[in-house]
Amino acid sequence: xxxxxxxxxxxxxxxxxxxxxxxxxxxxxxxxxxxxxxxxxxxxxxxxxxxxxxxxxxxxxxxxxxxxxxxxxxxxxxxxxxxxxxxxxxxxxxxxxxxxxxxxxxxxxxxxxxxxxxxxxxxxxxxxxxxxxxxxxxxxxxxxxxxxxxxxxxxxxxxxxxxxxxxxxxxxxxxxxxxxxxxxxxxxxxxxxxxxxxxxxxxxxxxxxxxxxxxxxxxxxxxxxxxxxxxxxxxxxxxxxxxxxxxxxxxxxxxxxxxxxxxxxxxxxxxxxxxxxxxxxxxxxxxxxxxxxxxxxxxxxxxxxxxxxxxxxxxxxxxxxxxxxxxxxxxxxxxxxxxxxxxxxxxxxxxxxxxxxxxxxxxxxxxxxxxxxxxxxxxxxxxxxxxxxxxxxxxxxxxxxxxxxxxxxxxxxxxxxxxxxxxxxxxxxxxxxxxxxxxxxxxxxxxxxxxxxxxxxxxxxxxxxxxxxxxxxxxxxxxxxxxxxxxxxxxxxxxxxxxxxxxxxxxxxxxxxxxxxxxxxxxxxxxxxxxxxxxxxxxxxxxxxxxxxxxxxxxxxxxxxxxxxxxx
Numbered sequence: 025x026x027x028x029x030x031x032x033x034x035x036x037x038x039x040x041x042x043x044x045x046x047x048x049x050x051x052x053x054x055x056x057x058x059x060x061x062x063x064x065x066x067x068x069x070x071x072x073x074x075x076x077x078x079x080x081x082x083x084x085x086x087x088x089x090x091x092x093x094x095x096x097x098x099x100x101x102x103x104x105x106x107x108x109x110x111x112x113x114x115x116x117x118x119x120x121x122x123x124x125x126x127x128x129x130x131x132x133x134x135x136x137x138x139x140x141x142x143x144x145x146x147x148x149x150x151x152x153x154x155x156x157x158x159x160x161x162x163x164x165x166x167x168x169x170x171x172x173x174x175x176x177x178x179x180x181x182x183x184x185x186x187x188x189x190x191x192x193x194x195x196x197x198x199x200x201x202x203x204x205x206x207x208x209x210x211x212x213x214x215x216x217x218x219x220x221x222x223x224x225x226x227x228x229x230x231x232x233x234x235x236x237x238x239x240x241x242x243x244x245x246x247x248x249x250x251x252x253x254x255x256x257x258x259x260x261x262x263x264x265x266x267x268x269x270x271x272x273x274x275x276x277x278x279x280x281x282x283x284x285x286x287x288x289x290x291x292x293x294x295x296x297x298x299x300x301x302x303x304x305x306x307x308x309x310x311x312x313x314x315x316x317x318x319x320x321x322x323x324x325x326x327x328x329x330x331x332x333x334x335x336x337x338x339x340x341x342x343x344x345x346x347x348x349x350x351x352x353x354x355x356x357x358x359x360x361x362x363x364x365x366x367x368x369x370x371x372x373x374x375x376x377x378x379x380x381x382x383x384x385x386x387x388x389x390x391x392x393x394x395x396x397x398x399x400x401x402x403x404x405x406x407x408x409x410x411x412x413x414x415x416x417x418x419x420x421x422x423x424x425x426x427x428x429x430x431x432x433x434x435x436x437x438x439x440x441x442x443x444x445x446x447x448x449x450x451x452x453x454x455x456x457x458x459x460x461x462x463x464x465x466x467x468x469x470x471x472x473x474x475x476x477x478x479x480x481x482x483x484x485x486x487x488x489x490x491x492x493x494x495x496x497x498x499x500x501x502x503x504x505x506x507x508x509x510x511x512x513x514x515x516x517x518x519x520x521x522x523x524x525x526x527x528x529x530x531x532x533x534x535x536x537x538x539x540x541x542x543x544x545x546x547x548x549x550x551x552x553x554x555x556x557x558x559x560x561x562x563x564x565x566x567x568x569x570x571x572x573x574x575x576x577x578x579x580x581x582x583x584x585x586x587x588x589x590x591x592x
Contacts, residue, residue, distance in 0.1 A: 032155050034082045036172040042196040047186060050076045051363055053200035055175050055187075055213055058085065059150065060331035060348035061206030062157040066104040067356035069166040070479070073363065076198070077167060078189060080174035080212075084154035086308070091147050091262065091270055092342035095135070096433040096458060097349045098142040099552070101157075103478055107142065109156045114146030115263050120245035122427055124412045126252055130422050131244075134430060139533040140461050141472040145342070145430070147243075147264045149234075175207070178216045180325045202359060203327045206348075211333035217324060221336065223317025223387060227277040228398045230312050231284055232339075235269050235294060237304035247427040249397075249412055253296040258397050260428075268307055271297065272339075274398065281311040314338035314394060316387045322376040328355060335383040337390035340397060340428030347386050350433060351379050357479075357550035361574070366508060371575030374441055382434035389429055396426035433458045436553065440577060443547075443556035443569040451539040459484075459552045462534035464515065464527040473515075473534055476527065478552040481510045481570065486540035489516070493523035502563065508570055510547070515540075549573055 041048045052068055054061045057079035065075045093101075093110065101107045118135045121128055135144035161167050176195065177188030185203045189196055205213035214220070246261040253259070257274035264270060273293055275284055283289055290309055298304065318335035322328060331348030355375045361367035399405035414421035435457045436442070442455035453460070461474045477484065483503050487496070496514055503510040516522040518529050529535050538546065545561035546554055547569050556569035571577060 032084050034171045036082055036192055038193055039170055041198050042191065042193060047197040047199045049184065049199040050074065051201045052204065052359065053078065053187060053198065054204045054206055056206035056208060057169060058206060058208060059090065059153050059157065059345050060352055061204070062154065062161055063101065063104060063349055064204055064206060064330060064352040064356060065161055065167045066157065066164070067352055068360060069164040070104065071356070071360045072166065073360055074166045075168070077169045078173040078175060079171055082171040084151045084158065086151065089150040090345035091149055091264055093146050093148060094342060094346045094431040095140070095142045095144050097346040098146065099461070099474055100349050100353045102142065104160070106157055106160050110148055110153060111143065111146055113152055113265055114148035115243050115265055116143040116146050117243045117245065118144035120247065122425060123246065123248040123251065125250055129412060129415045139463050139531060141474065147262050149264055149268065152265065175212045178213060180217065180327055182325065185326050201326065201363065205327060205329045205333045206331050207333050209332040209336055213327065214329070214333055219319060221317035222320060223315065224391065226314045226338065226394050226398065228314065229275040229277060229279045229281060230314065231273045231275055231290065231293065232312060233271045233290055233294060233309045234307040235271060235304040236267055236307050237269060237302060238267060239269065239302070259297065275311070285309045285311050316391045318380070318383045318387065322379055323372065328375060330355065337386050338394050340390060340393040342431045343386040343390055346431045347382060350382065353551045354379055367574045368576060374439065374575060378436045378439050381436065385434055393426045393428045441555055441573045441575065443572055446558045448559060449539050449557065451537065453538050453554055453557070455554050455556055457554050459548060459554065460537050462537055463530040464534060465530050466527055467524060470530065474552060476513045477548050478550055480550055481508055482548040483510050483512050484546035484548055485512060485514045486538070486542065486544040487514045487516050487526065488542040489520050496523055496526060506567060506570060508574060510570065547573070
């Protein structure tokens, strides 16, 4: 690793559970201390939930692995108090270039508008991501993080999950009310339950190399089709912190993975790309065969699969780890409410419904990207190259170029937790959509809208200019008295003096992005997704939408009847 990124080793420490006469029961046990498992632990701990995290290693990941973190993932990590550290260390970017041969076809900008706290993307090695997240995890006494604890047995029963764990001191057992499998692409949980993916494995191989070098390339995403240094194939270049650069080179299906990862074969390929006069050092090399596959079901009884243990996609578009973070964003609040007795078991069924939909969306986009980048026939290659030729001069053709359409959060437009949309709205903030950020002020100080949404159910209310502190207090009391208390987030128009504790729309952006009028009311889920909206909300409509968002709507009886069975 480069300077400042030495692997962080953690000390194995025996747990009192290992000497208990009978297996100790815990509300939630998470298998895997990668980005997704650590984020899940933080999310639950912030809700006051005790969590045990088991990892079979005693260090953060080696090699860059995941490097590209999307705006939505950063917003989730910001809510978990890690966002600033990630952005400060990461390389921020939003622009890219597409080349065909030696010629630049066009450039693009992923976030051309102002008024967002988080950037479109950062590049940051996975070991940095994990190290920052572990640092935050260790601040939470609710989280029991156990290194060198390997899962070797699972008994998934109707009343709980019994886990058998192997440690340097021998085996022990514990019981979990619920178990989250965040143990990655080679998931031990999946293997122990006899589960497998369904989907497509692409007959192609790619070399992924992280090199340490001083270079004056801009902090952009550069993608080549048929470059002179990798004729007939593709290439990708990204900058990371600490003078580390990610280079992806398509090899073809006939390439020998063992031979291609040897330095004597990697270095000539990189010199052909970078030039003989560029000094560089190999940090990490791997050869991948890409897959677009997922489990048929993400929930099996009391076990939930999250991240790569549930779904895998090719890295074109940065959908892997980013999608995994959205998994935990979707699941944690639901699991917390069910454990607390505030929501029925039927709410947990919506995790699979919503995140399998998102996985299918990611698999579709990733498959299309891979098919465009690696044509499988002469006809498809001719079509691809014709599109690239047209893209030099025509915007419509650029929309057809697919060098890895980059990760966007899913909108759960068909979710059973949504209420039917109200007429008269325009824009993207439909029920099921993730909330978009906007600059606001609170008591005269600049802040951001997303900092005031999420964690709990929230009412985003666009107040009238004449709204008084007394009328807001009455609305706040009414919302707090609902079956599930709803936090009021009132936003006043720009230029008005908002009562204490209310927000003011700083630059008209909240108004524009939420298509607001005086009295517009959004009901927001704890994961910052819209679940209902109205031009004028009445108490009955709010109560009904809240019931539905808690899994008590029309689909709840069907969901209860369809409860997942335990694994054999």
